[in-house]
Amino acid sequence: MEVEPLPVPAGPGALAVLPRLAGALAGRGPVAPYPADAAAPQLPRHAAAGLPDDLAVVVGTSGSTGVPKLAMLGAAALAASAHATHERLGGPGQWLLTLPAGHVAGVQVLLRGLDADTEPVATDLTGGFTPAAFAAATARLDPRHRHYTALVPTQLVRLLDDRAGAAALATFHGVLVGGAATPPTLRRRAEAAGVAVRTTYGMSETAGGCVYDGSPLTGARVRLDDDGRVHLGGATLAHGYLGRPDLTFAAFTVDADGSRWFRTDDAAHLGDDGRLHVDGRLDDxxxxxxxxxxxxxxxxxxxxxxxxxxxxxxxxxxxxxxxxxxxxxxxxxxxxxxxxxxxxxxxxxxxxxxxxxxxxxxxxxxxxxxxxxxxxxxxxxxxxxxx
Structure with a gap:
């Protein structure tokens, strides 16, 4: 079994990879999605016998602390993430893709569509992300389904600044916002505009967001050490890093009871409401x-x-x-x-x-x-x- 690089076009062309993603989830060979306009990832050698049995998708990390790593996500972890997301949002629905599908947040939009058995709609990103393109894509969603999308805070700002964009955004049953911190002022502004915002926290190593609005999704676990460092565990956790057992050993730990944890580089605290409040990266x-x-x-x-x-x-x-x-x-x-x-x-x-x-x-x-x-x-x- 080898990992197949999978170029993913931006915009509507991204939907062409859905059959291959479905095959990866079904055990027909893992894939490593990457933006089609970028160089293919250099996949390190990893003994086929050493690959996890249910390995489905390999996604790159952001590389914020050095050389980007390749997180190995199993079909079970991806299914747990999709199921828990739909549970938190109120049920399966149709997704609008606004992000590059070569990154974990964009890939997850496609995978959630497969989980819900609904084909996503993709925003035309030919001229970059624009409120007009977002509104046009929103109009193509099937009214028989619940509607969801995932944004980064910068996109949310642009949509709220545009009348048509804000109106389209307010029609969604759930809007995930992640990738970077969502300022409280921005969240309040979105809620005042009738947007069903859910702030998310997670990373490639946790199959994307695993904490919504400060509360772990079903199957996800959070704990803080004495320095306030965040450790994430549970059903959505990656198997480790492709071809880098040394980095896997450094970042992933196992408790005496067999529970696995990912050691993040983030600091956080628990608020009076018991919700997780991320303070930022320790090295920032x-x-x-x-x-x-x-x-x-x-x-x-x-x-x-x-x-x-x-x-x-x-x-x-x-x-x-x-x-x-x-x-x-x-x-x-x-x-x-x-x-x-x-x-x-x-x-x-x-x-x-x-x-x-x-x-x-x-x-x-x-x-x-x-x-x-x-x-x-x-x-x-x-x-x-x-x-």
């Missing part, structure tokens, strides 16, 4: 003056309390006095008045401790991205003048 934490600052807390405060800010990303920039300086990138509304660093700090001072207040602020027309919807923090750092 800014250490300034010996104090730790979680970027997400500053980003959410900027979105909430600085007028005219549409998107915000915080990074740590090397600083001779503080070690790292809390540095805030904002994407402003076109009509917003520019604000000085002193004005931004004054607006945030009632809401953040002094050590978390930005020491640098810059603006850009868009946030640099890495993968579907994820901020490229290295590229963001490069936007600051550190001379």
């Amino acid at each position: 934490v800014v250490v300034t003056g010996g104090m730790k600052v979680a970027p997400r807390l500053v980003e959410e405060a900027a979105l909430e309390h600085v007028p005219g800010v549409r998107e915000a990303v915080v990074v740590g920039i090397p600083d001779p006095e503080w070690g790292q300086a809390v540095s805030l990138l904002v994407v402003p509304d076109p009509a917003a008045q520019p604000l000085s660093l002193a004005e931004v700090r004054d607006l945030l001072r009632p809401h953040l401790p002094d050590h978390a207040l930005p020491r640098r602020v810059t603006a850009a027309p868009a946030v640099p991205l890495r993968g579907p919807g994820k901020p490229d923090r290295a590229a963001v750092a490069g936007l600051f003048d550190v001379a």
Whole structure:
């Protein structure tokens, strides 16, 4: 048994791979989906006898902590993910694909369609993602079914900014938003527009989102260690990494009772409501003056309390006095008045401790991205003048 690279076109052409995905789930050989306009993945050698018996899909990780890895997802894990998603959303339905199907979030839209026995509809991405294309694709959904879609936060912002896009979005029975943090202000805005938002948390190693609105899906498990690091387990877990038993051993653990866990690089806490609140990646934490600052807390405060800010990303920039300086990138509304660093700090001072207040602020027309919807923090750092 060998893993077959599977090029997946963007837009409606992605639906052509549905029969091959169905075959992979049925045991007719695993596939490794990748964007058709990209180079085929270099699949490492892995002894056929050592591959998991039910291996169906191999998906690349985002590579945010180094070389991208290839997560091995079994048919049982993918089925558990699809079943649990439909259960949480209120039943099977028809899905609208808006994301590249070479990544786990897009592949999962296709796989959920197979689980529900409904053919997905794909948004035309010829000119990139646009509200007009989204609205046109929404109109092609079968009215006999419940309707679902999955977005990244940037797409949600664009749709809410467009009258036709927002109207189309409000017709869905469930809208999954993931790939990056969804600011509370954005969620409230979507809910006010009548959008049935569900924020998701997960990764390739968990067959995509396995925690919705802070609550694990049926079959998924969450625990935090003493440092607040998130560990994920349960039925949707990957078998490990293709051709990299060393990385599998480092990231996946087994309890005495046989329970398997994936050790994430994220920190989180449980709120008073018992729900999981992800604070961000452990390696994104800014250490300034010996104090730790979680970027997400500053980003959410900027979105909430600085007028005219549409998107915000915080990074740590090397600083001779503080070690790292809390540095805030904002994407402003076109009509917003520019604000000085002193004005931004004054607006945030009632809401953040002094050590978390930005020491640098810059603006850009868009946030640099890495993968579907994820901020490229290295590229963001490069936007600051550190001379």
